[in-house]
Amino acid sequence: MLLHLPTSVPEAQEFMAQGAVPVGGATLVWATWQRDGFPERAMSLRNLPEANAIEREALGAAVVLNRIDDRVPEVLRRAAAGVGTGAVRRTATVGGNLVGSTLRCLLPAALVLGSRAITLEPDRTHETDLAEAVAKQHLLLGIRWREPLVSTYDKLPGEAGGPPPLVVAAAVHAADERRLLRVAVRDGHQVLGANAPFDGGTGAALHALRETDLAALHPEAWEAVRRQVTGLAGRLPGA
Ligand SMILES: Cc1cc2nc3c(=O)[nH]c(=O)nc-3n(C[C@H](O)[C@H](O)[C@H](O)COP(=O)(O)OP(=O)(O)OC[C@H]3O[C@@H](n4cnc5c(N)ncnc54)[C@H](O)[C@@H]3O)c2cc1C
Structure with missing residues (x-):
């Protein structure tokens, strides 16, 4: 398996076009890949600045759950702190949780913030409805919201x-x-x-x-x- 680490959006789009599968911390996919075989190409967004934001009104898909701190609203911080074990939170990412897991503890928190999904498409980045992006398993770059009271x-x-x-x-x-x-x-x-x-x-x-x-x-x-x-x-x- 070739693991791509794009550092820009155009580069990520190129790897996407080549069929690279998105991977976060691999906490879920690793076992599946070992059982069913590894994909030819995978792509981690961990070196992509757009996927690493931790702000009052934005969170990147490549952010590891235990890095989520009081820069984001309390609801998201507490959601991340309640996921699995310390070992899982040290590895699992926002994108893997929202798009790839079945539990999705971050999803209710993101929804009450009125979050919008920023997705990567072959020819553009696109802001769209979060529930739809999750349901259609779009490649997530991050989420954005308006800070609540x-x-x-x-x-x-x-x-x-x-x-x-x-x-x-x-x-x-x-x-x-x-x-x-x-x-x-x-x-x-x-x-x-x-x-x-x-x-x-x-x-x-x-x-x-x-x-x-x-x-x-x-x-x-x-x-x-x-x-x-x-x-x-x-x-x-x-x-
Ligand atoms: C022991 C254990 C306990 C857990 N407990 C909880 C819990 O309490 N609550 C909870 O919510 N979850 C829980 N989980 C699930 C955990 O949150 C997931 O393992 C994690 O969210 C997957 O994240 P990852 O970054 O490792 O994803 P990966 O395993 O890398 O990927 C999982 C899937 O997401 C896709 N993906 C990854 N990044 C993106 C992206 N940016 N855009 C689109 N698709 C993407 C991958 O292609 C893959 O299909 C637990 C997991 C374990 C192992």
């Missing part, structure tokens, strides 16, 4: 060998003169998202969320949402 993340304890632990992510954004609450819940392998105005207090926001897809949540999950939303309300500027 406050955000939070909770991953409930799971049982070994049991279903994926419940994840609740929430953020409040300033939208013109108003405030918008975004909530995303990973329940099993499914990620549900909903928005609600956050101008009239916690009760009104929770009531509005009850009218969305989140109405289908089981009582324990709904209680976790209620807790996170209530906690966020107390941390809003002027609260």
Whole structure:
């Protein structure tokens, strides 16, 4: 297997055109490749500046999870800190987690930030809907969002060998003169998202969320949402 390490977008596009498979930390693909055979070419984005941003409003796909610190909003930082073990976090990348894993602990966090995906295409880089980029397994360069007023993340304890632990992510954004609450819940392998105005207090926001897809949540999950939303309300500027 030839491992390409492009240092510019045109170079990455060239390797992409040659059929190089994207690879992050290889924490998932290594076992598959050993079992099924290695691809002819792979491409890591770790030397590509565009894939290494760690900023208030951007995160690169090649960033290793344990490098995610307080430069990014709390919701993403806590999501990354809760992935797997220390050994996994030292190797696994944002791109591998969002596009390549089935658990995708970072996805609810990225969704409540209203993140957009920056993808690499043969002839351009393209900003697009994150859920779509993930579903279509596009080559991800990174994600971008608008910084929220406050955000939070909770991953409930799971049982070994049991279903994926419940994840609740929430953020409040300033939208013109108003405030918008975004909530995303990973329940099993499914990620549900909903928005609600956050101008009239916690009760009104929770009531509005009850009218969305989140109405289908089981009582324990709904209680976790209620807790996170209530906690966020107390941390809003002027609260
Ligand atoms: C012991 C263990 C515990 C774990 N626990 C958790 C957990 O609690 N929560 C959780 O969310 N995950 C968990 N994971 C999954 C972990 O997050 C993944 O291993 C990791 O996200 C894969 O990242 P990677 O960079 O190693 O990807 P790789 O193994 O390199 O790649 C995985 C897939 O992603 C694709 N890919 C990589 N980068 C990109 C990119 N930039 N654009 C498009 N596709 C790309 C690859 O082509 C491949 O198909 C766990 C994994 C292990 C081994």
